[in-house]
Amino acid sequence: MKRPTQADVARLAGVSRATVSYVLNNQTGGGVPISEETRQRVLDAIAELDYVPDARAQALRSGNTKTIGLIIPDIHNPHFWEMADGVEQEANAAGYHILLSSIPPENKSAEDIFRNLSHRRIDGLVMVPSFIYHSEEAQKTLAALLKRRVPVVGMMSDQAEVSYKFDRVISDYREITVDVMSHLLSLQHRRIGFVFGIAVPDLGSDRLLAYRKSLQAANLPVDLNLIVQCGPTIEDSYQATKQLLELPSRPTALLVINDYLAIGALRAIKDSNLDVPQDISLFGYDDIPLAKYLVPRLSTASKDGEKMGREATRLLLARLEDPDRPPQEIRLPARLILRESTGPAPF
Amino acid sequence: MKRPTQADVARLAGVSRATVSYVLNNQTGGGVPISEETRQRVLDAIAELDYVPDARAQALRSGNTKTIGLIIPDIHNPHFWEMADGVEQEANAAGYHILLSSIPPENKSAEDIFRNLSHRRIDGLVMVPSFIYHSEEAQKTLAALLKRRVPVVGMMSDQAEVSYKFDRVISDYREITVDVMSHLLSLQHRRIGFVFGIAVPDLGSDRLLAYRKSLQAANLPVDLNLIVQCGPTIEDSYQATKQLLELPSRPTALLVINDYLAIGALRAIKDSNLDVPQDISLFGYDDIPLAKYLVPRLSTASKDGEKMGREATRLLLARLEDPDRPPQEIRLPARLILRESTGPAPF
DNA sequence: TTGTATGCGTTATCAT
DNA sequence: ATGATAACGCATACAA
Numbered sequence: 235m236k237r238p239t240q241a242d243v244a245r246l247a248g249v250s251r252a253t254v255s256y257v258l259n260n261q262t263g264g265g266v267p268i269s270e271e272t273r274q275r276v277l278d279a280i281a282e283l284d285y286v287p288d289a290r291a292q293a294l295r296s297g298n299t300k301t302i303g304l305i306i307p308d309i310h311n312p313h314f315w316e317m318a319d320g321v322e323q324e325a326n327a328a329g330y331h332i333l334l335s336s337i338p339p340e341n342k343s344a345e346d347i348f349r350n351l352s353h354r355r356i357d358g359l360v361m362v363p364s365f366i367y368h369s370e371e372a373q374k375t376l377a378a379l380l381k382r383r384v385p386v387v388g389m390m391s392d393q394a395e396v397s398y399k400f401d402r403v404i405s406d407y408r409e410i411t412v413d414v415m416s417h418l419l420s421l422q423h424r425r426i427g428f429v430f431g432i433a434v435p436d437l438g439s440d441r442l443l444a445y446r447k448s449l450q451a452a453n454l455p456v457d458l459n460l461i462v463q464c465g466p467t468i469e470d471s472y473q474a475t476k477q478l479l480e481l482p483s484r485p486t487a488l489l490v491i492n493d494y495l496a497i498g499a500l501r502a503i504k505d506s507n508l509d510v511p512q513d514i515s516l517f518g519y520d521d522i523p524l525a526k527y528l529v530p531r532l533s534t535a536s537k538d539g540e541k542m543g544r545e546a547t548r549l550l551l552a553r554l555e556d557p558d559r560p561p562q563e564i565r566l567p568a569r570l571i572l573r574e575s576t577g578p579a580p581f
Numbered sequence: 582m583k584r585p586t587q588a589d590v591a592r593l594a595g596v597s598r599a600t601v602s603y604v605l606n607n608q609t610g611g612g613v614p615i616s617e618e619t620r621q622r623v624l625d626a627i628a629e630l631d632y633v634p635d636a637r638a639q640a641l642r643s644g645n646t647k648t649i650g651l652i653i654p655d656i657h658n659p660h661f662w663e664m665a666d667g668v669e670q671e672a673n674a675a676g677y678h679i680l681l682s683s684i685p686p687e688n689k690s691a692e693d694i695f696r697n698l699s700h701r702r703i704d705g706l707v708m709v710p711s712f713i714y715h716s717e718e719a720q721k722t723l724a725a726l727l728k729r730r731v732p733v734v735g736m737m738s739d740q741a742e743v744s745y746k747f748d749r750v751i752s753d754y755r756e757i758t759v760d761v762m763s764h765l766l767s768l769q770h771r772r773i774g775f776v777f778g779i780a781v782p783d784l785g786s787d788r789l790l791a792y793r794k795s796l797q798a799a800n801l802p803v804d805l806n807l808i809v810q811c812g813p814t815i816e817d818s819y820q821a822t823k824q825l826l827e828l829p830s831r832p833t834a835l836l837v838i839n840d841y842l843a844i845g846a847l848r849a850i851k852d853s854n855l856d857v858p859q860d861i862s863l864f865g866y867d868d869i870p871l872a873k874y875l876v877p878r879l880s881t882a883s884k885d886g887e888k889m890g891r892e893a894t895r896l897l898l899a900r901l902e903d904p905d906r907p908p909q910e911i912r913l914p915a916r917l918i919l920r921e922s923t924g925p926a927p928f
Numbered sequence: 929t930t931g932t933a934t935g936c937g938t939t940a941t942c943a944t
Numbered sequence: 945a946t947g948a949t950a951a952c953g954c955a956t957a958c959a960a
Binding site for chain 4: 929930931932933934935936937938939940941942943944
Binding site: 237284286287288289290291293294299309310312315331334349350352353354355378382468472497498500501504523524527528529531 | 584634635637638641646656657659662678681696697699702845847851870871874876
């Protein structure tokens with residue numbers, strides 16, 4: 235049972251193919267004239283055959299796919315789904331669909347993802363440009379995309395040194411980390427550890443840099459033993475935290491690169507028979523939905539990923555309308571959320 | 582700067598369009614003869630122009646999109662990403678891409694999703710057919726898909742009464758729930774609550790039915806106050822659990838429909854100044870990756886979503902090869918995982 | 929070994 | 945108000 239085509243509908247309705255197309259595309263009764271009677275006949279035929287137009291043919295003919303590519307660094311981190319959520323909502327509302335890609339460590343490279351998006355002829359791209367740092371190759375591919383004038387929006391931190399011009403939603407944890415550190419310092423914490431677990435190191439540099447700067451501003455040493463770099467899985471942060479806790483003089487507070495990894499840190503602390511926040515304070519980033527249900531509720535800094543996604547998509551849609559407008563930049567603030575996982579330093 | 586087409590490549594290489602196509606599709610050196618020198622010229626031209634074939638045209642021409650639709654009920658539950666992971670791995674290995682849709686409560690209906698998949702002319706569909714219960718309309722659309730002989734695989738529980746014929750990966754928590762209940766009963770629990778929070782009630786009926794049956798088999802009453810139905814968010818389960826704990830005679834053990842919601846239950850228990858498992862035992866389902874990092878580590882039953890996804894995709898790919906083979910059925914067992922959240926009943 | 933011609937399903941331009 | 949026809953980019957049967 236083959237799928238019905240426009241021609242089948244036309245035959246059944248006793249009209250030409252073009253008429254079917256007219257009925258389909260000018261439903262709202264615009265500038266193209268179709269007699270009400272013909273319209274109804276066509277509609278009936280469509281319903282009877284259960285005809286659905288072929289997106290491939292439409293896309294080929296019209297030149298656009300009504301599809302937006304979305305690249306995020308880590309599918310397992312809820313923070314990035316929030317972004318994806320925002321992008322999808324906004325895109326759907328405008329009649330666009332999302333093609334989601336994440337960058338798994340080895341599985342498929344940024345290259346493959348770009349090639350696929352290119353292959354599929356997406357109309358535009360929203361990305362967290364972490365892969366930029368992965369490879370020269372990826373940068374070249376991105377440059378090629380931009381040269382082809384494919385609209386691109388980046389959701390990124392401020393200091394990222396990307397030379398290409400594209401729209402950006404800028405939001406990072408640099409400033410808020412200064413606040414986090416002041417807060418911890420005011421609670422008399424002096425040994426503050428950092429669990430730096432992330433797929434792409436450069437992605438977290440906003441936090442790391444501000445952490446070091448705050449320490450220095452307070453005339454405290456930057457003890458490299460207190461900074462543990464690890465991978466992006468919970469198990470990674472679990473191990474990294476264990477390592478920190480086994481230090482001769484262990485930290486009294488811990489910054490974890492994101493809430494998702496803070497789950498592993500929390501577990502590691504408990505496994506060392508320590509309590510949060512009595513023995514050690516814990517701080518995360520992102521305010522993922524489950525952060526406030528953890529035991530103890532997690533103190534964190536929030537970036538509102540969903541809003542980032544929505545704003546990024548707005549920028550993209552606007553550029554789709556007007557490809558020639560100058561590159562835009564939207565800045566979104568981060569918020570400090572104090573909950574139960576932070577308290578005064580023990581003594 | 583327009584994208585280069587096959588014709589551009591042909592022109593630059595000084596050959597015909599067909600030759601370019603040959604070079605592209607018979608790379609492995611199959612049955613079509615191309616002189617090595619020509620081949621190289623074409624390859625050079627492709628590289629120079631950075632030519633990427635247009636998937637839309639290829640799909641239109643070849644009749645297939647190399648795309649598999651995937652429908653899951655709730656994008657926020659990590660269990661379903663595990664499934665998605667499995668599907669994607671297996672599909673990618675075979676050169677297919679995934680078009681992921683989830684069924685949000687109100688946002689978009691199963692109807693819309695089906696129409697979109699139909700529109701995009703996916704080659705096949707892997708689904709958790711929860712939406713079946715949503716609407717008559719959805720069932721009709723699925724039937725229509727099957728009538729068009731679009732390969733479909735369902736990942737579902739056993740008793741689901743779907744009359745249509747399609748391949749299935751069958752796995753449910755019916756039997757394992759009997760084990761869970763025996764375990765709890767052997768620990769002297771007599772009042773066992775059930776937090777039944779799920780987007781589509783029928784999705785969890787395997788657990789609920791087995792729960793009731795176990796109770797009856799042990800000559801215990803089925804107290805409807807102990808079964809709280811709620812929505813699929815953590816906040817929902819938090820509220821539902823609170824409600825259970827405020828009962829005049831509160832349960833000493835709690836079954837939560839899935840690990841994701843168990844996070845909210847855990848929080849609610851703590852907020853009532855109760856401890857797990859000393860005051861109340863907690864059991865989840867799915868063994869999501871973070872379950873074993875919770876405090877306490879969560880006892881749970883596991884279905885191996887990733888394997889379900891992989892097996893389902895294998896079935897689909899096999900049917901793509903041979904559309905006429907009889908409907909297959911693969912059964913996957915569930916496992917009991919005892920961790921820290923369960924213990925003897927208090928007195 | 930390579931080139932020519934045709935059609936996939938759609939939409940848009942031009943006639944009628 | 946409606947119909948014929950030409951592209952969109954690609955793959956393939958067939959001719960050379």
